[in-house]
Every structure is written in C-alpha cells, then in structure tokens.
Amino acid sequence: MQQAKTSIETSVDEQPTGPSIKAYLAGHLRDYGMLAALVVIMLLFQVLTDGTLMRPVNLTNLFLQNSYIIIMAIGMLLVIVAGHIDLSVGSVVGFIGALAAVMMVNWHMSPWLVVPICLVCGLLIGAAQGYWVAYWKIPSFIVTLAGMLVFRGLTLALLEGQSVGPFPGGFQLLSTGFVPDLFSDERPNITAILLGVLAAGAIVLLAARSRARSLKFGINDEPFAFFVAKNGLVAAAIIYIAYLLSTYRGLPNVLITMAVLIAVYTFLTNRSTIGRRIYALGGNEKAAKLSGINTERLTFLTFANMGMLAALAGLIFAARLNTATPKAGFAFELDVIAAVFIGGASMSGGVGKVIGAVVGALIMGVMNNGMSILGIGIDWQQVIKGLVLLAAVIFDVYNKTKQR
Amino acid sequence: MHDTILEMRGITKTFPGVKALDNVSLKVRRGEIHALCGENGAGKSTLMKVLSGVYHHGSYDGEIRFEDRPMAFGGIVDSEREGIIIIHQELALVPLLSIAENIFLGNELAERGVVDWPATYSRTGELLKRVGLSEHPSTLIEKLGVGKQQLVEIAKALSKEVKLLILDEPTAALQENDSAKLLDLLLEFKAQGISSILISHKLNEVSRVADSITVIRDGTSVSTLDCHKQAISEADIIRDMVGRDMAHRYPKRTPAIGEALLEVSGWNVWHPESAERQVIHDIGLKVAAGEVVGIAGLMGSGRTELAMSLFGRSYGRNISGTVRLRGREVDLSTVKKAVDNGIAYVTEDRKELGLILDETILRNTTLANLGGVSEHGVIDDTQERRVAEEYREALNIRTPSVFQKVVNLSGGNQQKVVLSKWLYAQPEVLILDEPTRGIDVGAKFEIYSIINQLADQGKGVVMISSEMPELLGMCDRIYVMNEGSFAGELAGHEASQEKIMAMIVNA
Numbered sequence: 001m002q003q004a005k006t007s008i009e010t011s012v013d014e015q016p017t018g019p020s021i022k023a024y025l026a027g028h029l030r031d032y033g034m035l036a037a038l039v040v041i042m043l044l045f046q047v048l049t050d051g052t053l054m055r056p057v058n059l060t061n062l063f064l065q066n067s068y069i070i071i072m073a074i075g076m077l078l079v080i081v082a083g084h085i086d087l088s089v090g091s092v093v094g095f096i097g098a099l100a101a102v103m104m105v106n107w108h109m110s111p112w113l114v115v116p117i118c119l120v121c122g123l124l125i126g127a128a129q130g131y132w133v134a135y136w137k138i139p140s141f142i143v144t145l146a147g148m149l150v151f152r153g154l155t156l157a158l159l160e161g162q163s164v165g166p167f168p169g170g171f172q173l174l175s176t177g178f179v180p181d182l183f184s185d186e187r188p189n190i191t192a193i194l195l196g197v198l199a200a201g202a203i204v205l206l207a208a209r210s211r212a213r214s215l216k217f218g219i220n221d222e223p224f225a226f227f228v229a230k231n232g233l234v235a236a237a238i239i240y241i242a243y244l245l246s247t248y249r250g251l252p253n254v255l256i257t258m259a260v261l262i263a264v265y266t267f268l269t270n271r272s273t274i275g276r277r278i279y280a281l282g283g284n285e286k287a288a289k290l291s292g293i294n295t296e297r298l299t300f301l302t303f304a305n306m307g308m309l310a311a312l313a314g315l316i317f318a319a320r321l322n323t324a325t326p327k328a329g330f331a332f333e334l335d336v337i338a339a340v341f342i343g344g345a346s347m348s349g350g351v352g353k354v355i356g357a358v359v360g361a362l363i364m365g366v367m368n369n370g371m372s373i374l375g376i377g378i379d380w381q382q383v384i385k386g387l388v389l390l391a392a393v394i395f396d397v398y399n400k401t402k403q404r
Numbered sequence: 405m406h407d408t409i410l411e412m413r414g415i416t417k418t419f420p421g422v423k424a425l426d427n428v429s430l431k432v433r434r435g436e437i438h439a440l441c442g443e444n445g446a447g448k449s450t451l452m453k454v455l456s457g458v459y460h461h462g463s464y465d466g467e468i469r470f471e472d473r474p475m476a477f478g479g480i481v482d483s484e485r486e487g488i489i490i491i492h493q494e495l496a497l498v499p500l501l502s503i504a505e506n507i508f509l510g511n512e513l514a515e516r517g518v519v520d521w522p523a524t525y526s527r528t529g530e531l532l533k534r535v536g537l538s539e540h541p542s543t544l545i546e547k548l549g550v551g552k553q554q555l556v557e558i559a560k561a562l563s564k565e566v567k568l569l570i571l572d573e574p575t576a577a578l579q580e581n582d583s584a585k586l587l588d589l590l591l592e593f594k595a596q597g598i599s600s601i602l603i604s605h606k607l608n609e610v611s612r613v614a615d616s617i618t619v620i621r622d623g624t625s626v627s628t629l630d631c632h633k634q635a636i637s638e639a640d641i642i643r644d645m646v647g648r649d650m651a652h653r654y655p656k657r658t659p660a661i662g663e664a665l666l667e668v669s670g671w672n673v674w675h676p677e678s679a680e681r682q683v684i685h686d687i688g689l690k691v692a693a694g695e696v697v698g699i700a701g702l703m704g705s706g707r708t709e710l711a712m713s714l715f716g717r718s719y720g721r722n723i724s725g726t727v728r729l730r731g732r733e734v735d736l737s738t739v740k741k742a743v744d745n746g747i748a749y750v751t752e753d754r755k756e757l758g759l760i761l762d763e764t765i766l767r768n769t770t771l772a773n774l775g776g777v778s779e780h781g782v783i784d785d786t787q788e789r790r791v792a793e794e795y796r797e798a799l800n801i802r803t804p805s806v807f808q809k810v811v812n813l814s815g816g817n818q819q820k821v822v823l824s825k826w827l828y829a830q831p832e833v834l835i836l837d838e839p840t841r842g843i844d845v846g847a848k849f850e851i852y853s854i855i856n857q858l859a860d861q862g863k864g865v866v867m868i869s870s871e872m873p874e875l876l877g878m879c880d881r882i883y884v885m886n887e888g889s890f891a892g893e894l895a896g897h898e899a900s901q902e903k904i905m906a907m908i909v910n911a
Contacts, residue, residue, distance in 0.1 A: 213785060273774040273781050280771055283760035290718060290757055291772040291825065292743040350762055 021223045029399055034343060034359050034392065041363060045370030052373050053366070056248035059241065064175065064320060066365035067254040068093065068313035069332065070358055073339040074265045075309035077357040078302045080340050081269075083282040083349030084133060084140035086303065088125075088147030089310040089336055093329030094155040096122055096314030101164035101324030104171060111171040119311050125151070126307015127300065134299035148333070156326050165323025175319035177253040188243065189250035196242020196251075199259065200235035207231050254316055261309075266354045278302060282349030338385070339364050342392040363388070408472075409434040409599050410488075410568060415454055415466035424450045425464070426623045432568065432601060437594055439614035440603045441641055443844035447623040448603050452570055456490045457483040470568075487567030491557045493576060493842075497545045504528040504541035507560045531559040535589060549703070551582035558589065569593065569600040575609060576842050579703045579870060587613050605844060607638040608873075619644040646846050654877030655849065657856040661880065662693035663730070665864040666747075666833045671725035673713040683709050683720055685889040691833055691864035696855060698875035698896075699868045700904050701885035707868045708752055710885070711835045715749035716742040729832065743772060746832035750822055750839060752868070754815075758822040761811040765803060766792040768810055768821050772829040795824035800850060816847025823854060833864040840874060852878060872901045884908060 025032065045053045052058055072089050079086050096118050103109045103117070129147050133140045183190040211227060245251055269275040280288040281295050289295045313332075318324050343360030345352030364385065371381045410432040417425040425447045432438045442448050453459050455468065457477030468475040470486055477483045480490075497506050504524050513523045528541035537555040545553060554574055561569055571590075575583035583606070590600055590613055604610050610617060617629045619641060626644050629636050642653075666689070673684035683706055691697050699707050712719035714727065716739030727736055729745055736742040742749075751757035759768055769792045770777050777788040792806040799820040803813060810821050819839065826834060836855070840848045855878060859865055869875050875882055880896045884907040892907040 216786075271782050271785075273778050273783060276767065276771075276774060276783060280760050280763070280767070283762055284756075286757050287751075287760055288771070290715070290739060290749065290751060292716075292738075292740040292829075293771075294738075294740065350760065 021226050024221060024223055024226060031344075033395060033399070034356060034363065037392075038359050038363050038366070041366055041370075045366060045373075049370060049373045053370055054244065056244045058369070058373070059244050060248050060252060062365060062369050063252055063255050063258075065369065066361060067175070067252075067258055068317045068320075069335050069339060069365065070258055070361040071261060071309050071313045071316070072306075072332070072336045073343070073357040073361040074261055074354055075302075075306035076336045076340045077343070077345060077352050077354055078265075078269070078278060079140075079306050080337075080345045080347075081282045081349060081352045082278050082299055082302045083285065084299065084302070085144065085337065086126075086129070086140065086147075086306050086310075087144040087333050087337075088129060088151060089306065089313075090329040090332035090334075091148045091151035091155065092122060092125055092307060092310040093314035093317055093332055094324075094326070095125075095151040095158070096311040097318030097324040097328045098155045098158040098164070098326075100171075100315055100318055101167070102158055104167055105164050111168060111174075114171070115174070115315060118315055119308055122311020122314070123304050123308040126310070127304040129307070130300040130303025133303060134296040140303075152330075155328070159324060159326050161326060163323050163325045165321075167319060167322055172319050172322055173253060175252075175254055175316045178250045179253065179256060181250060187248075188246035190246070192242050192246035192250040193239070195256075196239045196246075199242075200238040203238070204231050204235050257312075257316075262354060262358055269354050274298070274301075279350055282351075284350070335364055336361075338389045342389055344396055360392075363392075407434050408432070409470065410455075411467075411469045412451070412455065413467045413469070415451065415464060415468075417450055417454055417459060417464040424623055425454070427466075428620065428623070428625045430618055430625065431628070432599055433616070435594055435597050435599055436615035437590055437613050438599070438601050439610040439617040440601055440620065441605075441607070441610060441617060441645055442620035443645055443846055446620045446645075446844075448620055449572065450623075451620065452490060452572065452601070452603070455483065456480050456488060456570070484564060487565055488570070489561040489564055489566045489568070490570040491554075491561060491572065491574065493573040495550075495553050495557055497553055497556060499546035500544060502542045502544055503532070503539060503548075503556050503559075506545055506556060507531060507563050509560075511564065527563070528559070531562050532556075534562060535559045536585065549582075550577045551579065551586070551703075554578065554582075554586060555589075558586075566598060569598060570603070571600065572603045573605065573842065574602070575604065575606060580872070581702075583609060605842070606871075607641050610641065611636060611638060617641060621645060642845055645844075653845070653849065654874075655853045655856055657696075657859060659696075659859070659880050660694045660862075662862060664690055665693050665695075665730060666691040666866075667728040667731075668714065669726050669728075671710070671714070671727075672723070673709060673720035674722040676719065676721050679722070683888050684713060685887075687725075687888075687890055689866075689883065689890075691866055693862045693864055694859050695881065696859050696865045696867060696879050698879035698882040699866065699885055700872060700875050700882055700908075702908060703870065705885045705908075706888040707885050708837055709888075711749055711837055711866070711868060714742075715739065715747060715835065718749075743829055743831075746830070747835070748772075748826035748829055748831035748833070749835045750826055750837060752837040752841065754818055754822050758825075759810050759818060762809055764807045764809055765796065765801065765813075765821050765824075766806040769795055769806070769824045769828055772825050776828065776830075791828060792824075795828060799824055799827075799854060814843075814847075816843040816850070819843055819847070819851060820854075823851070827858075831863065833866065834858060835866040835868070837868045838870065839867065840869070840871070848874075872904060875904075876900065 042053065076086060076089065099121060100114050100118050103114045104111060129143050132138045132143045179191055181189045181191045211222065242251070277288065277293050277298055280291070280293060281298050285295055314329065317328060321328070339361035340352065340357045341360070342363055343352065343356030343358070345356065367385060367388065368381065371384065408431055410430070412428065412430040415425050415428045416423070428447065428451055430451065440448050454464050457479050460478045461476035470488065475486065498509065501509070507528055508524055513520045513527065525541045532539065532541065535555045535558050537552055537559065539548065539552065545556065548556065574586055578586065587609055590602065593600060602610065602614065615631055617631065617636065619626045621644065629640070668687065668689040671684055671687040672682065675681035675683050687710060701707050709719050713723055714736060717723055717737055718739060727734055734745045736745060736747065755761060760771070766788060770788055774783065777784055777791055789806070796803065796806050801817050801820045801824070803817065810818055813821065840851050843851070855865055855867065867875065867879060876899055882894045882896065882899050882904065884891045884894065884904050886908045894903060
C-alpha cells in the first residue's frame, strides 16, 4: 500500500494518468518479449512432448547440455557489446578440451593443476587475439576467423586425430557432479530446494531494493501489480525448478557455476565503471576515446575474458563427454552468437544484456532438446533454429522502428 | 513574372503525441529565393519533408499546389519528377564514386542497362561548368572538400531539370568564401528562373540573397516578410524566430583576467598518414584564467588539428613542443592524462565524436568522470543521478528526464549535454571547437552565457569558430590561424572581420 501510494505521487509531474500495465508492457516489449517467448516455447514443448520436457531428469540434462553455451554467451555478450565478434570460441573449446585430456590422461597430471592451467591458457588465447584487434585495429571477424582455423588445427594436432579419454573421476564432477545434500540421503534433495529458495529470495530482495531506489528518484514507471506479478513468477519458477531437480539428483555443479557467473557479470555490466565503459565503447568508440577511456585496453580485456570463459566451457564440455574429441566444440560459436542476438544485443555494439544472452541461450537449448525428444531430424532442427534467430532479430528491429 | 510556383496551405502534421506542424502556410513565387527561418525544432525540416514527399500524401492535413496543380506525392520520386529537389544538410554522396557517377546515380545515362560513359562525362562537364566547379568528372568525391561536394549536389539537382531547389543549411559547414560563392550561384539560378527555398541559421546570408522570408516558430508560420517592400533587419528576423527581442546576441561580460593558465610553445605536428606533411608549425598559445581566447581561420587551416593534437595527441604524429599549466610542464600524451591535468576538449562534431547517441543524458554526462560517481569501480546510482540533474538544471537542458536518449534531443540540447560532460570533468582549460555549429539563436545565446560563466569562474576558454561575428562578440583575444601556424594575434576590442581576413590573406 505504502509503495503504491508513492508511485502515484512521484508520477504526477511526468505522467498525469499514472502508469498502466498495458502502456508499460508496450514500452518494454523488447525487455520482456524474449522471456515471454522462452516461456511459450517451454509450454509448447511441454505439451508436445507429453510432459517429458519438464521431467526432472530431462531438466537436469537441459542444464548440463547448455551450460557451456550459456557460459560462452556471457563472454560473447561483452565482445558484441564492445562492437566485435569472436568466431574462435568453438575451436577454443575443442583445443582446451584436448589440452586437458593430454595433460590428465597422457601425462597423468592432477585435475587441480590442469583446470587452472587451462583457464590461464584460454585467457592467453583470448588476449593474443584481442591484442591484434585492439592495438592493431584488425577487424575481429578476421582475427578470430584465423583463430578458429588455428585452434581447430591445433586440436587435431594435439589429439593426433584420436579421441583421448576417459578423464579421472574428480574432473568429471566439474560437469556431471551434483551438490551433495547436507541434510539427508533421501529424495527430495533438501539442499537443492533450500538453495532455490535462497536464490529466489535474493532476486526478490534485490528487485525490491532497486524499485525502492527508483521510486525515490521518481523514475519508476513499473506498475506495482506488474512488479509483484513479475517477481512472484520468477521466484516461483526458480523454486519450482529447484524442486524438480531435487527430486532427481539435486543441483548440478554447473548450474551453480553458471548462476555465479550470471550474477557476477550482471553486476559488472550494470553497476561497474568497466561495464559502463564497455557500453560506451560499443556505442561510439571515438567519443569514448575522446572522453579519456582507454578503448584499446577495454577491447583487449573483453577478448581475454572471452578466451577464459571459452576455456571453462571447453573443460565442462570435455568433462561431460568424458573424452576429448577432435570434433569437440564444432560450430559452437554459431549457437553462442545466435543466443546473444536472440537475447537482444545489437550487431553494431553498445546494446545488450547478460540476462538477455542467457535467455537467448535457453531458447536455443529448449528448442534443441524439445525437438530431439520429438524425434525431429537434425536437418529440420537447423531450419527451425535459423528461422527463430531471424524472427527474434526482426522482432527487435520492428520494435525499434516502432519506438522512433 | 511574379506568379506563385508553390503554395502550401494549412499544413498540419502530427506525430504521436506531438503536433510538429500546425496550420503552416508557405507561398513561393516563381523565380525568387525564399528563405525559411526558425529555431531548431521549429518545424522547418518537417515542412520540407512534407513538401518533398518523405511524409507521403495522406499522412498530413493541408494542401500543396505546385505550378497551380494540386500535388499528392507518395514519395520523394514523385516530387523529383515535378522538379522539386531537396539538398539535405548531410550530403548524400558516395565518397568512393566519381563526381560523374554520383551525379547520375540512380538516373544513369544508359541504354538497356549499359552506361554511356562518354555522354555521362560530357554532361557532367557541362553541369560542373554551370555550378562553377573546375574538377574533372572522374575525380572521386572523397578528394573534394565540403564546399565542392555541395556544388556537386547542386549539379546533381540541375541534372534533373530542377524547378524548385530546396537547400537545407547549405552553408553550415562552409567557410565564408565558399558560402559567398554558393550564394552567388543561387542568385545566378534565380536569373535563370529557378526558384529556391533556402533554410539557414545564418541571417546575414538570408538578408543578402532572399527575396522573401518565412519565419516558422513552434510549428506555425509566424510571418512572411517581403524583402523588397520593406527593409528587413536581422533583428526583425530574430525577433520573429524567438518571439522576443534579442537586444544583445552576445551576453556581456567584464573580463577579469588572472594568471597564465595554459602555455603551449613550439608546437609541431605532422600528418598521421603522410609523414612528410607538417600540419602544425611552431605554434605558441597562451590562455590566462578568466580569459576567452579565440582561434579564427579558414577551414583546413589546422585549428581542429591543433586542438586534437594538444588533447591527448588524438591527432597527428611526431608531435613536439611543450605544454605548461600554471607554469609547470605537463604531459598530455593521452586523453586521460589531459583530462586529469584539467583540459577538456569539446569536439567540433558532437554526433560523431562527442556523444554516445543511443545512451541517456545521464550516462553521457558522467562518461568523462566516472570516478566521480563511483567507488572502487562500482557506480553509485544515487550520486550519478544527482550529478546529471544538477547539470541538466544548470545548463537548462530541455528534456522530460535525464533518462532520455540524447539522440532524441535537438542540436542545442545535445551540445549542452557535451558541455555537461566536460564541465563535470572539472577542467581548468576548455577548448571549444565550433561550440555553436548548427544550433539555433536561442540556444547559442545560452551557450555563450555558459562560456562567460566559465570565464567568470576563472577557467581559461579557447574558442575555435568559423563564425567571425561570434569570435568578435565573445573573445578577449583572437589568434588568427592560417595553414598550420598563427598569422597574428588581435585583442578583442581592436579586432574586426576585415583585420582578421587581412591577416589570413597576407600571411
């Protein structure tokens, strides 16, 4: 009640009629459009697959299958916001997987040593490519196309054309491990539910705080009912998913890794000066440079970061397959880039959100999964995915022209 | 002879929530130069878009009669077919194509898709002669300066049997001598019976060539003045434009000049691409606290290059020379160092170099000094909002909210956002490059007032401008620049346009 009252008071000077849910939604179609699309797609496949999609075991698989795409989509978002592209990530996934396999299987090194070495290696790969893009102004498309070829070749060379595996058991936990239940060995897994509730609570708390802040400024245009409905739904969805997972084996380790990364990078892009500068760089590089921003170093860093996340994705992917294959990561870059654009990023840079990229990746993932369950062939899957990417971008452009 | 070629009656055009034009009328007589004046956002461009068919028939109310026939244009092609040709402020030429290719672009002299090059070149040659441009038709557009490009645009219009030529701010980017040439050309066309509509902020040009003037204010036509029936002064036009008397175009300031702030000596800069070309020759420049120093000079005289090379070496290479701030030698080799040392540079091209157009006013305001609104790299929203509101108020940026994207603002308000950004960086010395280019009279006055306030606060201001009256009205001291070096220096009270031009010519 208190909040509803303030919202009316503060909106008096700018919007005499007060915010209505309909008007608000029309203005924020771009923000919620893709989230709504994800929900619709999930419901669609839930019905089409007779409930298989949301079965705990399938849901667990869904997260395991898409974790590496989501992790790379976060890094790719930064690269694309900065006005560049990275085509090499798929090959880097393969290369790092191969490197890890050679070190662990052939040289018997400990996973505790291999993982950090691989992450640093990914960082260096990203940095090496970023160096040419940032300081030599070579178009990122070309540099990373070269990287794509080089690292695919190196993957083949490292593995000598063979698959290498299996990995030591400890390493597999990176991908296929689950958070153990602290309370009992029975199902459902209490820890999973508890973490789900905690995450949902944290999200609601943060949303309420940010709403209170914007109310204080009088810039809030979100109707109270909408705020409650939105956060209620999000919280309920998280708790429900956590519950579903708890009835199987609990929360996968990768889900935790992913959640932490999403939280960290959302904060980085929304609240930090570095994030702000990356958006400025992508929006207008010359103006950013003339405002005293070290645009070269920022570009360099976004690529280094991308390399590191690609390495992490490579490790997770290898752990999941329990073997490193020369084909690993093939064409991943396309899924990752598609996810970022489905999530609303702009090709010209300066626009895009971490959460958008994650939603984009989930849309792709759910479609992959759902169509596979339905037994749709890989041929038609590709066609449908391509059309969805096109439709998402058209939707974006249409919204933009309507706003003007 | 003086019959009406164009009559627009009762034109009303609404955009969602805004009435851009409200019952506007415009009457152009055959063979006259009709000036269209008004502040930015008054509706001049919208009116011209209605006329040229960019806003198609049916999307507005009112009537257009051209040569006594009612017109219903569905697009720009229809209006061009009737001989109404508009030349926009931003030129629409393809830089990597030749003059001839540009002139006949979309309208090629061809038979069954095969271009007749000899005919194209000879026709282009004739057209270029008519506009007085002595360049070969095969010259690439990118090799031409803005003034010559403008002439190519006009030649292109002539190639289409133009009856009514519309020029939107044709001289905004031109030097005085190029502008004069262009205006002479308009007068020549008039003698040939071509009518034209001239949209311009430069009132001295308007009063020089116009036969009649229509003033638009807030989307309505305020008055139409006939220059042959009555003597029109610039003050009359300004009064109609802003709706009030502007007794002084430049606000008064009593200079209180303090100690020397910025001293540049022996400044040399070479061209970034061709190493043997020296762009800036041995320049020495001084600015004191509370002083407004002007740099006058023609386009291409190296003013912007000088400013950018000083500001973090953003232009040129092999830069040599020393810079002192309050007597202490400083290193300005990167933009960050320059900003940290208290130098700010407001660029000439605010859209390309000054603003992130798709970002909000708030984010643009704090961009050069994010440290001021953050702690340990985390931005404090409350503090940032407070800063943005403070500058919005201080500079009178007209906007519903600081969360408005700057792309939606008028030129004058955009310029104020750029100024906000640099004022918040807390500089000692501000270098303003063409600070009032393309903005209307009212906003200009506000910018001048801000400059005066800065000087009163003891900051040093360097003002680069192509508009000499502005330099004469604002500056305590004026450097005259020519071909990369200072040709001379004049105290504000003794300077005049004639003296400045004489210095440039005799250099």
